[in-house]
Amino acid sequence: MQEEIEKMILESMTEEKTVILSSHLVEEVESYIDFALFFRHGSLIATEDVEKMRQESGKSLTDLYRELLAGEECVGC
Numbered sequence: 001m002q003e004e005i006e007k008m009i010l011e012s013m014t015e016e017k018t019v020i021l022s023s024h025l026v027e028e029v030e031s032y033i034d035f036a037l038f039f040r041h042g043s044l045i046a047t048e049d050v051e052k053m054r055q056e057s058g059k060s061l062t063d064l065y066r067e068l069l070a071g072e073e074c075v076g077c
Helices: 002-012 026-032 050-057 061-068
Strands: 035-040 043-049
Touching: 026 061, 035 061, 043 050, 043 061, 050 061
Parallel strands: none
Antiparallel strands: 035 043
16 A cells, blocks of 8 residues: 555655645655645644755754654654
């Protein structure tokens, strides 16, 4: 199932399209993401241009996710 979803996402990605993906499995989707929005309890808490963040801070999206949501209980993590 996961491979099918990954294939569908990759086939859908073009410069003209925006794909909105919601996942707490950041490690699995990080390589596809150009821009990230982070929510906590339904409220937007951060936005990031992923490549710019990597260049400026040396952090991965996974690192930022863990910092922003440290201590949050996550079902299935």
